[in-house]
Amino acid sequence: MVDRGVTPAAVSLPGDWPALPDVTLALNRMGTFDWDLASGLMHLDAAALAVFDLTPEEYDGDPGTLFDRVQLTESVPLDGLVTRALKSGGTSYGAYFRVRRRDDTPRWAHIQGHIRRDPDGRPRRILGVFRDATAELAHSVERRETPAGGRHQSAVVERTTAALAHARTVQDVIDVLSDSPGLERLGADSLVVGLIESGRIHLVAEGPTDSFVPGTRYTRIEDNYPMSEVVRTLAPRFIGSRDDFAASYPELWEHIEALELSAAAYLPLIAQARPIGALGLLYRDKQGFTPEERSLLVALGASIAQSLARAMLFDQEHDLAEGLQQAMLPRRIPAIPGADLAVRYRSARLGRDIGGDWYDVIPLPGGRVGAVIGDVQGHDTHAAAVMGQLRIVLRAYASEGHAPATVMARASLFLHELDTDRFATCAYAEADLATGELRLVRAGHIDPVLRHTDGTCRRLPFPGGLPLGLSAQFGRLDYPVTAMELDAGETLLMCTDGLVEKPGADLDEGYQWLADVVREGPYDLQDLADQLSERVDERAGEDDLAVLLLRRTGGAAPSSERLQQHIAAADPEALSAARHMIRAAVRAWGAGERADDIELVADELITNALLHTDGAAVVAIRTLPGIDGERRLRVEVEDRSSAMPRRREPGEAGVSGRGLLLVDGLADVWGVESRGAGKCVWCEFTCPERGC
Numbered sequence: 001m002v003d004r005g006v007t008p009a010a011v012s013l014p015g016d017w018p019a020l021p022d023v024t025l026a027l028n029r030m031g032t033f034d035w036d037l038a039s040g041l042m043h044l045d046a047a048a049l050a051v052f053d054l055t056p057e058e059y060d061g062d063p064g065t066l067f068d069r070v071q072l073t074e075s076v077p078l079d080g081l082v083t084r085a086l087k088s089g090g091t092s093y094g095a096y097f098r099v100r101r102r103d104d105t106p107r108w109a110h111i112q113g114h115i116r117r118d119p120d121g122r123p124r125r126i127l128g129v130f131r132d133a134t135a136e137l138a139h140s141v142e143r144r145e146t147p148a149g150g151r152h153q154s155a156v157v158e159r160t161t162a163a164l165a166h167a168r169t170v171q172d173v174i175d176v177l178s179d180s181p182g183l184e185r186l187g188a189d190s191l192v193v194g195l196i197e198s199g200r201i202h203l204v205a206e207g208p209t210d211s212f213v214p215g216t217r218y219t220r221i222e223d224n225y226p227m228s229e230v231v232r233t234l235a236p237r238f239i240g241s242r243d244d245f246a247a248s249y250p251e252l253w254e255h256i257e258a259l260e261l262s263a264a265a266y267l268p269l270i271a272q273a274r275p276i277g278a279l280g281l282l283y284r285d286k287q288g289f290t291p292e293e294r295s296l297l298v299a300l301g302a303s304i305a306q307s308l309a310r311a312m313l314f315d316q317e318h319d320l321a322e323g324l325q326q327a328m329l330p331r332r333i334p335a336i337p338g339a340d341l342a343v344r345y346r347s348a349r350l351g352r353d354i355g356g357d358w359y360d361v362i363p364l365p366g367g368r369v370g371a372v373i374g375d376v377q378g379h380d381t382h383a384a385a386v387m388g389q390l391r392i393v394l395r396a397y398a399s400e401g402h403a404p405a406t407v408m409a410r411a412s413l414f415l416h417e418l419d420t421d422r423f424a425t426c427a428y429a430e431a432d433l434a435t436g437e438l439r440l441v442r443a444g445h446i447d448p449v450l451r452h453t454d455g456t457c458r459r460l461p462f463p464g465g466l467p468l469g470l471s472a473q474f475g476r477l478d479y480p481v482t483a484m485e486l487d488a489g490e491t492l493l494m495c496t497d498g499l500v501e502k503p504g505a506d507l508d509e510g511y512q513w514l515a516d517v518v519r520e521g522p523y524d525l526q527d528l529a530d531q532l533s534e535r536v537d538e539r540a541g542e543d544d545l546a547v548l549l550l551r552r553t554g555g556a557a558p559s560s561e562r563l564q565q566h567i568a569a570a571d572p573e574a575l576s577a578a579r580h581m582i583r584a585a586v587r588a589w590g591a592g593e594r595a596d597d598i599e600l601v602a603d604e605l606i607t608n609a610l611l612h613t614d615g616a617a618v619v620a621i622r623t624l625p626g627i628d629g630e631r632r633l634r635v636e637v638e639d640r641s642s643a644m645p646r647r648r649e650p651g652e653a654g655v656s657g658r659g660l661l662l663v664d665g666l667a668d669v670w671g672v673e674s675r676g677a678g679k680c681v682w683c684e685f686t687c688p689e690r691g692c
Contacts, residue, residue, distance in 0.1 A: 052066055092113060093112075187281075261283065264283065329391075340525050345359070404479075404481050425468070443479065453489040601663050608660075614641065618638040
C-alpha cells in the first residue's frame with residue numbers, strides 16, 4: 001500500500017513539459033478554427049486544414065471551400081445543424097461527417113463548435129476544433145462487428161440506411177450507393193440500378209466507368225436480362241460464377257465478359273408491394289454467396305427500395321412544384337425601349353422548391369414601365385397559387401393606368417377578399433424612361449438599392465404602408481409615394497429578403513454585403529443577376545429569392561419640356577390660360593406646320609372634358625423622344641370622370657359628334673388611360689427634332 005504521507009522522490013521532467021496545446025492537438029490530428037460571422041471568414045490552423053487535406057495556399061478563408069470537400073449527402077445536414085444552433089440560441093454543436101480527400105478516398109471527421117454571442121444574443125463568432133475521426137470510428141466498428149456475423153450484418157444495414165436517410169433525390173440515392181464508402185458497405189466492386197418507366201426498365205446507373213452495354217439503356221421486362229428476370233419474378237437472382245453468368249444470360253455476357261466479373265447479385269426493388277426497379281451488385285473476386293450474405297443483401301435491397309421510392313416521390317413533387325412556379329411567374333420579360341432588364345428566381349434549398357416570391361415587368365403607355373417585386377407568406381403550393389393570382393391582379397391594375405398608390409390599395413383589398421390567411425409584401429416602381437421620373441411605393445417590403453453610373457450603391461429607404469392584405473384588414477390603405485430621378489446608366493435593384501438575409505446577421509449587414517457585391521459585380525445586368533444568385537447559393541440560404549434589375553439606358557435625359565394648367569369648372573380665365581399655354585408651347589417647341597392641328601385638337605379635348613364631365617380638368621403638354629431624329633409632342637387632358645369617350649356620327653344639324661372624329665383625323669395616335677378615380681385622354685404628334 002502506498003504511504004500517502006511520504007513525499008515522492010524528485011524526478012527529472014522533459015524540458016518541453018507540459019506540452020503546449022497546439023502540439024497536443026496536432027499530435028492527436030486535431031486543429032482549431034475561428035469563424036467570424038459578420039465577415040463570413042473562417043480561419044483554420046495547419047492541423048485543421050490537414051483534416052480536409054488542404055494546404056494553406058489552397059484555402060482562401062471561405063467556408064464554402066471546405067464544403068467542396070464534404071460529401072454531398074452530408075453537407076446539407078451539416079449546414080442545417082449549424083443554422084439551427086445559431087437560431088435556437090444554443091452555445092455549442094457537434095457532428096461527425098465525411099471528407100473526400102484529394103485522391104478521392106473518404107475520411108471521417110468531427111467538428112465541435114462553441115458559439116459566442118453579443119449582449120443582445122446575436123451570434124458573432126464560432127470557435128472550435130476539427131479532428132480526424134477515421135481511426136476512432138474504425139475501432140468502434142471493429143468492436144461492433146467482432147462478436148458474430150449477425151451483428152455485422154445488422155451494422156451494414158444500419159449504416160447503409162443511415163447514409164440513405166439524407167438522400168432526397170434519385171440521384172442522391174445513386175451517389176450514396178456508388179461512392180467508395182457505399183460500395184465498401186455493400187461489399188461490391190460496382191453496381192447497376194434500373195427503374196421501371198412505362199413498362200420498361202430504365203438504366204439510371206451502370207457499373208464501372210465506360211462499361212455501358214449498347215442497347216441496354218432501356219430494356220423490356222420480357223427480355224432475357226437479370227434485371228428483367230428479378231422484376232418479373234420478384235425474387236433475387238444470385239450468380240455465383242462466370243460460367244453461371246455466361247449460361248444464363250449469353251446476350252449480356254458477351255458484352256461484359258472483359259470486365260472479369262466472378263459473381264453478381266440482382267435484387268428486385270419492391271416498395272408498397274409493387275416493383276419499382278432492380279439493383280445489381282457486381283463482384284470481381286468472389287465465388288458464390290453464403291446464406292448469411294444472401295439474407296444481408298435481401299435486407300439491403302428492401303432498405304434501398306424504400307429510399308428510392310421516397311426519392312422518386314420527391315422528384316415528382318419537385319417537377320410539379322417547379323412547373324407550377326414557372327407557370328405562376330411571367331413566361332417572358334418584354335423588351336422595353338430605353339431600359340435593360342434582368343430577372344432571376346431561385347427557390348429555397350430546403351422544402352418543396354416553391355414559394356410565393358415573384359417579379360413582374362409591366363409596359364405602360366407614354367414610355368413608362370412598371371417594375372414589381374413581391375413575396376407571399378409561406379413556402380408551399382398555396383403561397384404559389386396566391387402569388388399567381390396577386391401578380392395578375394396587380395398587373396391588371398397597373399395596366400389600367402391607376403396611380404402606384406391606388407395599385408397597392410386595390411391589390412390589398414383583393415388579397416383580403418381572397419379568403420386566405422396569407423399576406424404579402426410588395427414594392428412597385430413606375431419609371432418614365434423618357435424623363436427619368438421614378439415613383440416608388442412599397443407595402444411592408446424591404447428597400448430597393450440604386451447603383452449609380454460610377455458603380456457606387458446606396459440603399460433607398462422610403463416610407464411605406466402595411467403588407468398587402470393586412471392594410472385592408474386594418475383599414476389603413478394609404479400608401480405614400482416617393483418620387484426621385486433615375487439618371488441614364490443608373491440601375492434600380494429590387495429583391496426579396498432572401499437576397500439580403502444572412503444566418504446570424506441583421507438586415508443592415510445584409511445590405512452592406514449586397515452593396516459590396518453589386519459595386520464589384522459586372523456591368524452587364526444578366527451577368528450581375530447570375531452572380532447574385534450564385535453568391536446566395538454559396539450562403540446556403542433557406543428562403544426563396546427573386547431579383548429584378550432595371551437600368552435606364554441612352555444618353556442624357558431630354559430636357560424636361562412639360563407644361564400643365566389646372567382648369568376649374570366655370571372658370572373662363574383658366575380656360576383661356578390653357579389655350580394660351582398650348583399655343584405658346586407648340587410654337588416655342590418648333591411644331592411648325594402642325595401647330596394649328598395641335599391647337600385645334602387640344603381645344604377639342606379640353607372642351608369635351610368641361611362639357612361632358614363634372615368637376616375640374618388638368619391639361620398638360622410635353623415632348624417625348626422619338627426615333628430617327630424625331631420627337632413626339634403629347635397633349636393630355638385628365639378629368640375625374642370614369643365615363644369613357646366614344647366616337648359618334650354628327651347629328652342632323654352637323655353641330656355635335658365631330659369632336660373625336662376630328663381628333664382621330666388630325667392626331668398621329670390617341671387613346672384613353674384609366675387613372676383610378678378618373679381618366680386621361682391623350683394624343684401625340686410626331687415632329688422632326690428641329691421643327692416640322
